[in-house]
Amino acid sequence: MAAMSPRTRSMRRQLIAQLVASSAILAAVLIFLFQGFARQFAEESLDNVLMASTTSILESVTERNGAVSVDIPYAALAMLGSVSDDRVFYRIDHGTEFLTGYGDLESADLGADGRTGFAASEFRGDQVRVVTASRLLSIGRVTVTVAQTQDGLSARLDTLFRRALVLGGAFFLLASGLSIWVATRAFRPLDTLARSVARRGPADLSAFAPTPLQEMVPLVAALNRFVNRLKRALGRSEDFITEAAHRVRTPLATVRTQAEVLMHRIEKDENRQTLRDMIRAVDESSRAAGQLLDQAMVNLRTDALDRAEVDLAACLSDVVTRLRPMADLRDISLRADLSDTCPISVDAILIQNALSNLLDNAIKYAPPETDVRVTTHCANGTATIRIEDGGPGFGAEDPEPLKERFVRGRSATGTVGSGLGLTIASQVFEAHGGHLTLSNREGGLGACVEVSLPRS
């Protein structure tokens, strides 16, 4: 089957890849969101601390004798130090007048309420978070700005990011594992069906068992429809062959029988000769028809050999028993040594038909009152059947072409035959991986037909 589509894709692998990619994206989103929340949370808490510090400084601004007095409480800056080791800068303004602190520190713009403002900016080469709060005193607006470097925050964010990475990675691995498990499980019924199709013998055209899985129902139904079509097609072919045989052979039988009856009543030699020729023609056409139909049937069956374990010797013994009356008619003794049992796995019907063709040939071409000898040899790997007759043999001609359709040997002149017997036989043995060899008997008169069949 693989030869039919050079590039196959695995649906299972594709599904796994898609699921793994999805989990990777989910993991990335998770890390990103986690980091975002963490930053927001950290910044907010830092802002709150900064705002608290700013507010407490602002609270300490008082008016004394028309001047602004600031007494920065220790706690205001200490609370910042407790959060991290970051440096803290501040400035206090009275209206637009700079009072104390770092004059080059920029205040943040006040928000909508006009009292507080937040900003992220750079101060002396460091990223800083700036919080500004202002308060209106009787002598004017006092603005306090506190800034803190962000090193502690970055360090904490880095730690959180690493944790997020680990968490995301773990999530990714877990999701991937689950994906593989799920995909494998999902395709298990398909594998089971494929195995049950593969396990079938060639002749097994029974319906597949209904599946409880809804998604598999159309596939199983289609498979069953296909099997049915195949069964019908095979049945039609076999019926046709059977019907054709019946239609051809029954009238031929009538003609032949009537000719034989007539033969007994006619005394005149010329008429008898005519009748004899008629009977021969009938025999010839019925034999040809029979063998053509046989070959059609063999073609149909060699595609799907119905192999079973049989004893080759018993098989051959049946054939010999059936042909013995034919041999008797010609006073030919069929000498069969079939004492060796030989278990072999073959399509017994086809093998018997082929052997029957071979033996029939031997009986037909051998002179009366001679022996036809049938022997089997059962070796480990191969079974050999040898049929030797005391006929004219193949002479000097090459016997191999006799295996082709409608080719008949020179010695066949004067005998009814279609030239298909050896073709059918050879085809059957080759379908079994065996071989048919035609030769002249060593050191004596007659033909030797040897069949070798592999036993496994």
Add this chain to the structure above:
Amino acid sequence: MRFLLIEDNASLAAATADRLALDGHVIDVAPDLETARAFVHTGSYDLVLLDIMLPDGDGREFLSYLRSKSLDIPVIAVTARSEVLDRIGILDLGADDYITKPFDFEELKARCRAVLRRRAGAMSNTQRIGDLEFNRLGGTLEIAGDKIELRNRELRLFELLADNSNVILSKSKLVDRLFSYDEDVSENAIEVYIGRLRKHLAGSSVAITTIRGVGYRLDV
């Protein structure tokens, strides 16, 4: 012998009955299974010739019917079907042998003989001809206690002569019966077999006489 021929094709059945009658057999023809079932219960047959394809069923049904009724009549199935197909079932279902249409009546006789011989074993069903004991089935002649085994062609020739004793049979007729139609044989070939039979018959009251230019006659 008494035959039951089960065949639906009327002209083939008639021709077959005619042909078998020529050999001195009695034949009843049943065109379908129903008639055949009636026949097997009323008549006693030595052998049934059963066509496999019949209008009211498969001939194989008849085989199972015979079996179910414990009717132990030898059956030779006659079939027009492919030989490859035929091996399935016919012999398994209890036919003794089968023959494919169209057939040579010598082959049919040979098969009948083989079937009956298998059935009867070496039963001595002999016929007395002059001072001879002739066993058709076993193919033996017994003259004053001496048993002679006949070869198949000798047997068939003697049978012909014995069935037409005191009648002249032409060489050409004997050749037609003894050799198959697809063999090219001269009429002189018969002389060999006549010679052999004469040798076997030496010392018996039965003799084969040559009628010059006409044929042979068994004088009993």
